Amino acid sequence: MIKRIDDWNYYELLNVERTASKEEIWEAYQAALETYRPGSLASYSLVTEEERSLIMERIEEAYRTLREPEKKRDYDMALLRRSFYYSPKASFRKSLGKVEIEEIAPKRSFWRRIRGFFSRRRPGNA
Amino acid sequence: MDSRIWAVGGGKGGTGKSFVSSSLALYLASLERDVLLVDADLGGPNLHTLLGMPNGHPDVGDFLTGRVALLDGAAVETPFRGLRIIRGTANVLFIANLNHYRKLKLLRQIRRLPAQDIILDLGTGSAFNTLDFFLSANSGILVATPEPTAIENSYLFLKSCIMRVLKLYMDHFRIPDLHRKMLEQIEKNSQSLYGFFKSLAESDRSYGTILYRALRNFRPCLVMNKVRDEREAELGKAVADVARKYLLIDLHYLGAVPYDERIHASLKAMQPFLPAHRDSPVAKSVRDIAEELAYSVEFSHRTPPEVRFPGAR
Numbered sequence: 001m002i003k004r005i006d007d008w009n010y011y012e013l014l015n016v017e018r019t020a021s022k023e024e025i026w027e028a029y030q031a032a033l034e035t036y037r038p039g040s041l042a043s044y045s046l047v048t049e050e051e052r053s054l055i056m057e058r059i060e061e062a063y064r065t066l067r068e069p070e071k072k073r074d075y076d077m078a079l080l081r082r083s084f085y086y087s088p089k090a091s092f093r094k095s096l097g098k099v100e101i102e103e104i105a106p107k108r109s110f111w112r113r114i115r116g117f118f119s120r121r122r123p124g125n126a
Numbered sequence: 127m128d129s130r131i132w133a134v135g136g137g138k139g140g141t142g143k144s145f146v147s148s149s150l151a152l153y154l155a156s157l158e159r160d161v162l163l164v165d166a167d168l169g170g171p172n173l174h175t176l177l178g179m180p181n182g183h184p185d186v187g188d189f190l191t192g193r194v195a196l197l198d199g200a201a202v203e204t205p206f207r208g209l210r211i212i213r214g215t216a217n218v219l220f221i222a223n224l225n226h227y228r229k230l231k232l233l234r235q236i237r238r239l240p241a242q243d244i245i246l247d248l249g250t251g252s253a254f255n256t257l258d259f260f261l262s263a264n265s266g267i268l269v270a271t272p273e274p275t276a277i278e279n280s281y282l283f284l285k286s287c288i289m290r291v292l293k294l295y296m297d298h299f300r301i302p303d304l305h306r307k308m309l310e311q312i313e314k315n316s317q318s319l320y321g322f323f324k325s326l327a328e329s330d331r332s333y334g335t336i337l338y339r340a341l342r343n344f345r346p347c348l349v350m351n352k353v354r355d356e357r358e359a360e361l362g363k364a365v366a367d368v369a370r371k372y373l374l375i376d377l378h379y380l381g382a383v384p385y386d387e388r389i390h391a392s393l394k395a396m397q398p399f400l401p402a403h404r405d406s407p408v409a410k411s412v413r414d415i416a417e418e419l420a421y422s423v424e425f426s427h428r429t430p431p432e433v434r435f436p437g438a439r
Contacts, residue, residue, distance in 0.1 A: 008371065015367055035364040042364030045278040046372055048318055055371070 009079060010062035013055075018076065022067065029063040129241055132419070133166070133263035135248035135256060136270060137279030142351040143167075143269045145389065145399070147247040148176045149412045150419075152400045154243050155208035162201060162241035164212045166259050167249035168221045171214020177204050178396045179211070187215025189235070190228055197235035206401065210241070224255050233262050252286035261287060265419060266346040267380070270365070272358040277365065280348075284373055285319055288341065295340035304333060320372040337374070344375055347422060349415060350382040358382070380418045383411045 011018050014028040035042045036055050043052065065071045134147040144167070151163040165173040165186065174181060184193070184200040189212075194200050201210045215221060224232070236244060246263060248256050260266040266287075270280040289308070296305040311317045311325075327334030350362035359382035369377040384407045392399040400409055 031360070031364065032367075035367055040364075041272065041274060041277055042361055043368050043372075044274050046281045046318075046320075046368060048321070051318070051320065051372070 008058070010066055010075065013058055013062045014066070016066075018079075025063070025066050029059065032059045129239065129244055130265075131236065131244045131246065131263040132265050132267060133246040133248055133260045134267045134269060135260045135283070136250065136268050136276075137252060137281075137283035138270070138276045139250040141269045141271045141276055142383070143250075144173050144176050144247050146267070146269050146349055146351060146383065146412075146415075147245050148173060148398060149383075149400050149408075150416055151209055151243070151245050152206060152398060153409075153412050153416050154245075155206055158208060160240075160242045161209045162212065162239055162244050163204075163209065164236065164239075164244060164246045165214035166246040167214055168224065168255070169249050171216065173247050174211060174213045175396060176393070177206070177211065177398050179204060179213075181213065181216055185213040185215040185217075186232075187218035187221060190215075190221060190224075190232065191218060196238075197232070198239055201239075206398075229255055229258060233258065236262075252283050254290070257287055257290045260346075261290065261344070265422060267419070268346050268348050268377075269351050270348065270362075271352045272350060272354075272361050280365070281369075281373075284346065284369060284375065284377070287344065287346070288319065288373060288375065291344050292337070292340050295336075299336075301336065304336065318372075320374070323374060341375055345378060345422075346375070347378045347380045347419060349380050352385040353382040354385050359384075378418075378422050380415045380422070381411055383408055383415070 011020075014025065014032050016025055016028040020028065033056075034040060036047065036052055036059065038049075038052065047055070065075050132147075132150070134143050134150075136143050148163065151161050155161045163173060163177075165171045167173070168186070171186075179202075184202065186197075186200055188194045189197045189200045197212065200212045202213070204211050236246070246259055248259055250256075268280055268283065270276045289312075292308065293305055296302065307326075308322060311322045312319065317325075323334075323337060326337065348362055348366055350359060350365075353359045353361075362379045362382055366377040366379040369375055386399075386403075386406065386408050388403065388406075389399050389408070392402065399406075400412065403409055
């Protein structure tokens with residue numbers, strides 16, 4: 001799928017493996033800064049100023065998260081959940097050879113559903 | 127015969143396309159492979175000079191004018207074992223402006239050439255003919271140097287390739303409105319390619335899927351030539367990263383060729399550099415690039431394996 005900069009995960013942004021050490025992450029962060037800094041040769045003529053500031057922000061955000069072991073662990077767990085956890089009740093859709101999960105609405109309790117039913121009917125009766 | 131076609135191209139002149147293609151050819155021939163080098167720089171052929179050979183017949187012009195029936199008939203032996211060359215022509219003027227029929231004839235014949243490795247040395251620029259040769263190869267190798275002009279022209283070359291791929295794809299699947307929209311947005315409103323992709327994917331998800339499908343098989347390679355230090359060699363990785371993020375293509379960085387003053391001297395002496403300097407850093411880098419290239423061709427048509435943890439929670 002076409003990915004926007006906002007959709008790249010932190011590892012893809014910094015070009016590192018998920019198993020990368022702290023030093024590797026630091027090096028990747030420095031390389032990413034060098035690639036996207038204003039006036040850099042690698043992004044010359046292709047990346048607009050607006051796009052540049054957006055990606056620099058995202059790179060900072062990525063490094064701030066990945067350098068802290070605790071934040072990194074939480075982020076890894078969130079990524080793992082997002083990419084590989086399939087709820088048994090999720091509706092599946094086959095697309096591009098990969099299984100995508102469609103968001104399903106959270107289940108509402110019995111009383112909330114009853115209340116929802118009446119609150120919907122009321123404007124019609126009035 | 128199961129042959130591989132490698133096209134060496136690039137947006138800017140003087141980056142060393144002919145040097146890279148001839149060096150790769152010489153290296154592969156030294157591995158006792160059957161290699162055929164084709165001078166597809168129709169507007170300014172000089173690959174034979176790089177190999178220390180005189181201009182002469184038969185050449186690619188003889189094939190295009192019908193004097194030789196098959197393209198293979200235009201191939202001649204070089205002084206190097208295992209390497210043959212199809213020279214460009216100096217006799218047929220304006221041959222760079224190939225018409226559609228002649229281009230197809232040439233492309234079809236290139237695919238039928240009896241050799242293990244066929245290396246096309248392309249001309250400078252983003253003319254349709256050059257792009258089509260680049261796109262028809264198993265691997266297109268883009269040669270750049272670590273200078274703003276070369277980087278700028280490399281991105282322009284890649285963008286032109288992408289537009290060409292998208293046009294061919296849209297023509298094939300009859301989606302003319304999308305092609306019209308693309309040209310309007312990019313040419314008239316001077317929107318960046320990435321901006322266009324982004325707005326398109328946001329406006330309609332199915333359009334995003336079309337772009338993804340059209341571009342996923344376009345996997346060019348990059349060689350950074352004439353690098354003077356480690357920092358300049360690293361630039362290739364950065365360019366590949368930028369292309370991956372902003373042009374949405376998988377640009378494979380093969381490696382860097384160091385700058386060597388002696389190359390200029392060997393060019394003046396009309397002797398290829400590689401056979402005389404087998405232990406030089408340049409020769410080592412060409413070896414590494416050829417190995418990386420073989421690896422990329424091996425895996426280029428495979429989609430990455432899908433990782434799944436069925437029981438993960």
